[in-house]
Amino acid sequence: MTEKKDLILIAGPCSAESQEQLIETAEGLAEGGLITYFRAGIWKPRSQPGFFEGVGEVGLEWMAEIRKAFGFSIITEVGNAAHAEKALKLGFDALWIGARTSVNPFYVQEIADALKGTDIPVFVKNPINPDLKLWLGSVERVEKVTKGEVFPIHRGFSLSGNSRFRNVPNWQIPIELHTLRPDLRLICDPSHIAGKRDYIFEVAQKAMDLNYSGLMIETHPNPHAAKSDAKQQITPERFWEGINNLFIRKNLPPDPQTLSQLKKHRESIDVFDQQLLELLAKRMEVSEEIGNLKNKTGISVLQPERWKSILETAHINGEAMGLSYAFIDQLFKAVHDESIDRQTKKVNY
Ligand code: PEP
Ligand code: MN
Numbered sequence: 009m010t011e012k013k014d015l016i017l018i019a020g021p022c023s024a025e026s027q028e029q030l031i032e033t034a035e036g037l038a039e040g041g042l043i044t045y046f047r048a049g050i051w052k053p054r055s056q057p058g059f060f061e062g063v064g065e066v067g068l069e070w071m072a073e074i075r076k077a078f079g080f081s082i083i084t085e086v087g088n089a090a091h092a093e094k095a096l097k098l099g100f101d102a103l104w105i106g107a108r109t110s111v112n113p114f115y116v117q118e119i120a121d122a123l124k125g126t127d128i129p130v131f132v133k134n135p136i137n138p139d140l141k142l143w144l145g146s147v148e149r150v151e152k153v154t155k156g157e158v159f160p161i162h163r164g165f166s167l168s169g170n171s172r173f174r175n176v177p178n179w180q181i182p183i184e185l186h187t188l189r190p191d192l193r194l195i196c197d198p199s200h201i202a203g204k205r206d207y208i209f210e211v212a213q214k215a216m217d218l219n220y221s222g223l224m225i226e227t228h229p230n231p232h233a234a235k236s237d238a239k240q241q242i243t244p245e246r247f248w249e250g251i252n253n254l255f256i257r258k259n260l261p262p263d264p265q266t267l268s269q270l271k272k273h274r275e276s277i278d279v280f281d282q283q284l285l286e287l288l289a290k291r292m293e294v295s296e297e298i299g300n301l302k303n304k305t306g307i308s309v310l311q312p313e314r315w316k317s318i319l320e321t322a323h324i325n326g327e328a329m330g331l332s333y334a335f336i337d338q339l340f341k342a343v344h345d346e347s348i349d350r351q352t353k354k355v356n357y
Pocket of ligand 2: 022226
């Protein structure tokens with residue numbers, strides 16, 4: 009378990025906008041304690057054209073000035089080999105690869121090749137789509153050619169559907185990554201997951217509860233006026249307040265009494281999980297019977313009205329039982345997918 013003092017803290021604005029803005033942010037951050045890296049985007053990959061695309065190369069020099077004046081280590085985003093070379097030349101202490109780049113093996117390889125033989129730490133954001141192998145593949149491309157530590161950053165996934173957050177966290181994916189590669193120190197970017205400043209520390213706390221090693225949080229002296237990601241940036245004061253309020257659980261071995269209570273609960277969970285599987289298997293058998301009927305009578309497999317009413321009922325009943333909207337949504341969509349699959353096989357046998 010990482011203690012609070014050992015957390016890797018990356019803070020600074022989404023984008024470098026002016027030298028004054030960087031200095032003001034750095035002053036605010038310097039007041040609260042020590043951050044591991046001061047961040048700012050210089051080249052901004054925007055989903056759509058017409059938005060602020062960063063100040064470009066001059067921002068690298070502003071960042072180098074911050075390094076000199078405040079003693080902060082500095083980090084920025086690189087999206088291609090030329091960016092990486094320029095940042096290396098100006099003495100950046102670390103680099104990150106963004107979500108719109110880690111999705112593309114050509115670009116990641118190009119950046120990795122530009123960093124060949126260096127020992128610069130590299131942070132790799134998860135790709136925008138929920139593909140664990142692609143994320144790990146990007147991490148590995150960098151690991152293969154550099155000697156520095158490579159850190160995955162979890163920033164959530166672009167998925168349609170109903171979520172309070174800008175990017176759906178899909179916590180199972182980083183959990184699986186941690187299971188496959190427990191040696192990698194995982195960082196959470198609650199700013200890009202949340203999308204709204206009020207949710208940032210709720211997400212950060214969850215990351216702490218899941219043993220993440222650090223946080224990247226966008227901070228701006230005047231968040232409302234930020235040229236990018238204005239809704240999710242927070243002032244340095246709010247950053248330190250949130251960090252100070254984080255609760256880090258101790259990873260102590262449980263005492264015998266707790267252990268026996270845990271054991272009892274886990275046994276109940278195992279029983280319920282078995283019942284869930286049996287129920288799902290029975291449900292799918294019924295789906296196949298329906299598939300047989302549809303096959304005989306030529307009715308189409310997807311009946312949108314019926315599906316709509318199943319989902320609506322599940323949401324109403326689920327909510328009454330305290331189950332979250334997002335959970336019911338995911339669960340029933342997965343069940344429906346499997347059911348359609350079974351029926352399709354019956355219809356096309
Ligand atoms: C950012 O950190 O400002 C950024 C563009 O992040 P992401 O690649 O996660 O969208
Ligand atoms: Mn941003």
